[in-house]
Amino acid sequence: MNLFRILAAACGIVLFAAPAQAERVKDLGTFQGLRANQLTGYGIVVGLAGTGDDSFEYATQGMKGVASRFGLSLPPGINPALKNAAAVMITAELQPFAKPGQRLDITVSAMGKAKSIRGGTLLMAPLRGADNEIYAMAQGNVAVGGLGVEGNDGSKVSVNVPSAGRIPGGATVERAVDAGFATTPSLLFNLADADLTTAALVSEAIAREVPGITARAIDAVTIAIDAPPGAELRTLLMSKIENIEVQPAAAPARVIVNARTGTVVINGAVRISPAAVSHGKLTVAVKESPRVIQPESFSRGRTEIEDDSQIQIKEEARPMFAFAPGASLSDIVKAVNAIGAAPSDLVAILEALKQAGAMKAELVIL
Numbered sequence: 001m002n003l004f005r006i007l008a009a010a011c012g013i014v015l016f017a018a019p020a021q022a023e024r025v026k027d028l029g030t031f032q033g034l035r036a037n038q039l040t041g042y043g044i045v046v047g048l049a050g051t052g053d054d055s056f057e058y059a060t061q062g063m064k065g066v067a068s069r070f071g072l073s074l075p076p077g078i079n080p081a082l083k084n085a086a087a088v089m090i091t092a093e094l095q096p097f098a099k100p101g102q103r104l105d106i107t108v109s110a111m112g113k114a115k116s117i118r119g120g121t122l123l124m125a126p127l128r129g130a131d132n133e134i135y136a137m138a139q140g141n142v143a144v145g146g147l148g149v150e151g152n153d154g155s156k157v158s159v160n161v162p163s164a165g166r167i168p169g170g171a172t173v174e175r176a177v178d179a180g181f182a183t184t185p186s187l188l189f190n191l192a193d194a195d196l197t198t199a200a201l202v203s204e205a206i207a208r209e210v211p212g213i214t215a216r217a218i219d220a221v222t223i224a225i226d227a228p229p230g231a232e233l234r235t236l237l238m239s240k241i242e243n244i245e246v247q248p249a250a251a252p253a254r255v256i257v258n259a260r261t262g263t264v265v266i267n268g269a270v271r272i273s274p275a276a277v278s279h280g281k282l283t284v285a286v287k288e289s290p291r292v293i294q295p296e297s298f299s300r301g302r303t304e305i306e307d308d309s310q311i312q313i314k315e316e317a318r319p320m321f322a323f324a325p326g327a328s329l330s331d332i333v334k335a336v337n338a339i340g341a342a343p344s345d346l347v348a349i350l351e352a353l354k355q356a357g358a359m360k361a362e363l364v365i366l
Helices: 002-016 057-069 196-209 231-242 329-338 343-355
Strands: 029-031 037-046 085-094 103-110 121-128 134-141 147-150 156-159 164-173 186-191 214-217 222-226 254-258 263-266 275-277 281-288 291-293 304-306 309-316 321-323 362-365
Touching: 037 103, 037 134, 085 121, 085 134, 085 164, 103 134, 121 164, 186 196, 186 231, 196 214, 196 222, 196 231, 254 343, 263 343, 343 362
Parallel strands: 254 362
Antiparallel strands: 029 186, 037 085, 037 121, 085 103, 103 164, 121 134, 134 164, 147 156, 186 222, 214 222, 254 263, 275 321, 281 309, 291 304
């Protein structure tokens, strides 16, 4: 109980001891086990205005299944017309600690020939997890942001995607997922980005801010935190740890190049060793001017076409520029802007600098 009081007292002073430009631990990663679980299901949307699946076999089987719940059975060999119904897939995310009775937002997407599910109602359908167990039940009116209109002559107008929609609060949780954080030997905190220095800094900050707690960096991602068992104590401990502010390690030097759009992003850790760069642009123009040659009068000659080609070579004179030792991001930008280099030229310059060993940074091509 003493540890409980210590944690409760410490929670009130976390935000006042943070250094400038520090980040909260909760923004650097998450506790292992506290994650969302994906749920999926199959269902039938009814009440459509003739935009359903018609004779789609899966929809037909689904409608027969719905009818059988109420003791109705169709004669063998007779399939109902389903222009006003559509077979759909349902997806949702079950958040950690979700309890039975809570509501979930769901997404409903047509899986067959339905042109639109606007105005439809989803009939009760189970949502299952990866273990094939039912965790929620879905039902409700579908809200669609798209619109589709089709004329008799085959012309069509579509706005957004009318074959998919949302049902806010359309599912009810039927079973909770045990996160297991209350009984594990230790709490595990996983960084979003692997970094050995940041892992060490986070473990040191936890040990410093929470007396009596041992935290150690297992690898570049995971920090193990020794904590007594019990949901109440661990909830308070995790709340305290999430709000500790840490100055994370600087990101590694990295240059990101999107070859499709020509976008180049250079982070502030990039440094350039002494180097001189000259980047010119060569333009070759070929102009064809064919001439018609006529034969002399009263001769037996033929009219001929004589080729006349003119080749021009133009090379823009661009001055060489030099990088001083330890040139920073601003120095790179100033030098490139001075010669008017385009994004494609900048990519060529950066690649050449890396090949020359003057830029110690990771070059990532998207």
